[in-house]
Amino acid sequence: MTVTPRRQAAAPAHPAAASRPRGRPATFVRGRWLRTIPGQLRAGTVLVLLAVVALPAVMGMAVRNARDSVQTIGHDAGPQVVATGTLYFALSDMDAQVASVLLIGREHGLGIGYDETLRVYDRRRAEADAAAVQAAQLAARDPDLRLTVQEVLQGLGRYEQLVGEARLLDRQADHPPGRLPAKVVDAYRQATDLMRLELLPKAYNITLDSGANVRRSIETQRSAVLSGRAWVALTGTLVVLLLVAGQVFLARTFRRVLNPALVLATVATAALVAVGTGLLSAQAGHMRTAKEDGFDSILSLSRARAISHSAFGDESRYLLDPARADTYEQTYLDKSLSVLYPDMGSRPVNLENYYATLDEQVGAYTPGKPVPFLGLLGTEARDSGASGPEADQLARTLNAYRTVLDNDRRMRDLAARGDHAGAVDLRMGRTSNAILQFGAFDAAIGSLTGVHRHAFDEAIRDADGGLRGWRALPPVVAAAVALLVVAGVRPRLAEFR
Amino acid sequence: MRAVRRTTAHRTAVHRSAARRAVALAAALAVAALPAACGLGGSGRPSVAHKGTLVIGVKADQPGLGLRRSEQGGGYGGFGEYEGFDVDVATYVAGRLGVPPDRIRFRTTNSSVRERALADGTVDMIFATYSITARRKTLVTFAGPYYVAHQDTLVRSGTRDIRNVRDLKGRRICAVNGSNSWRRVVEERKIAARPVAAPTYGACMADLAAGRIDAVSTDDLILAGFAAGRGGTIVNAPFTDEKYGVGLRKGDLEGCEMVNRAITRMYQDGTAGRLLRKWFGASGLKLTTSVPQFEGCT
Incomplete structure (x- = not known):
């Protein structure tokens, strides 16, 4: 049923006019x-055919939009934005490592050790560079954002210079842990400020x-x-309505x-439309999952992780700069509040x-029950289900966070009682598991992020898979x-x- | 052929109208489905990103930040001439959103009505020493902060023995009705200062000058604004972070992102530094002229 029938169908065109060929247009x-x-x-046939041709055109447009959105969040900008999140983390952890090195002074075995601390510092420096490259790519068409990226990179150069000076003074001073000479503290203040x-902002x-x-x-x-859709x-x-009307006619x-033939055409059209709208609904759903359950959570957990590392660094700063201890205690509280804000009532x-x-x-936290606390982890807890890997990892993260805060309480107790050396020993893990337990919290938040990353990848995979074949299908069915x-x-x- | 046509002639009219009805029905469905298709992006009131005029809530009684110049200038709700850092920042941000100064209306918005004024649309934005807190974030979408102020202490010029908040122990500090600042010293930091009640910060300044109190402790920008007119020294020992945010209707993420971009630009082009020096430069306060860390639009 190719060319021949169509020619036959076209042959008896305008039978009324055929008898008077000259008057055709007028007729x-x-x-x-x-x-x-x-x-x-x-x-009627022409009308139906026009509508049939419009169908794959409209469908193609919707599928193209769906494909674009998968591309944006799943393959282009989405992963790049997540990568820039590393920049904040790497920078804040660099400064925390510097604080550790200065705090331990000549006792190179304290904490994770002098050499290891510097290795971590270098690794973070490399991560910051890599993240800055991603940020620069994202900022290619946004001059304001590009300027911000440039300012961070230039500032990082100045920061490293200031850190170099502080470390030089620190080595020369050869001080015991937690007893920094004023000039080392001054030099570090410039860098950390x-x-x-x-x-960081x-x-x-x-x-x-x-x-x-x-x-x-x-x-x-x-x-x-x-x-x-x-x-x-x-x-x-x-x-479908035109086909039914034709059928009635x-x-x-x-x-x-x-x-x-018309029945078959009606069924085929209805099936294509049903599957097509279903596909588009599913795509919109995949996008929502990828965005809300994946992208948003990954970003806010990466913030929570970076902020808590930075707060952990504030503990070292609190110990190494007693004149600013109040300020660092306050920033520790502020950062902790942004990670998790319990309902304190009127206290x-x-x-x-x-x-x-x-x-x-x-x-008292039970997955699925109302969550009394706010903050980044509070938001995650509110969005989490009652069971499943997300709920498990979240509960683990919250408990690990509680332990971290308990160590902080014990350290500040010692410092408040005047036992500065005891506070330093506790913070650096000599008389506690403070560092290991912070590591456990970090690992828990990492696994929780992993759960969301998995949800993200799955949604994007489903979205990619759902769209496969949809370039060809609508035109073929329409034909x-x-x-x-x-x-x-x-x-x-x-x-x- | 003709015979067929004749026999079915009367029916044809009927069929045609049936077919037409089907087409009309399809068209009606099309019209009915359209609003559904168009309404997907909308969510009630428009974003501040797309408004031709803006009503901006500011304070009327904070020198240097938001001060109404003439009391008789306004009518109900306090329209009139306002000046201060908050007012200038609001004007800059509105300009970046495409609203020129002559299409901005400022409106006095006191602390107790801020959330309600945003929710019921009395004001579109608030620039009024509005600190971002986790609890407020559940009611309001915050852009910014456009500045991170810190609680600090103001003493009489010449006072040497108050150098940080701990030195307030045993000293008389101003306790303004309805303000939290003195509690942050006495309750949060547990420093045994002696609160002396006062109705307003203006009254605190008079008390300080007259020697009825020893210190005033509140946000450094507020202190700087008062100090600029009446003397006094800021001790430059900050002990809290007060993130001054731009209050927006809850859920206006697009407006929030636009305001953040405007604030970024305000710092990049030097306007923020210039405005900070204009309003607080004479106070001796250490000012931060680098863009603050934004809170994120939620």
């Missing part, structure tokens, strides 16, 4: 042919800003997919019960009440429907020959 415009049955049949007041904003771009394009693409349903309904005009917001309410509320329509109408037209 056409006058529209009298529309009052004849073959004329109506042809007009640069890091904490200028570089900018690094944080880079991830926020590029994440905002991803959010915006996902939102736009998602609503394009959903309105595409509405258009597919609409066009599909139109085709044929049945009444020619006194036949059913036209098998004053200080560390003492923080420890107590945290202990109470994390201790088949068109042929069926022609095949269904042709024998009826032949009756008039």
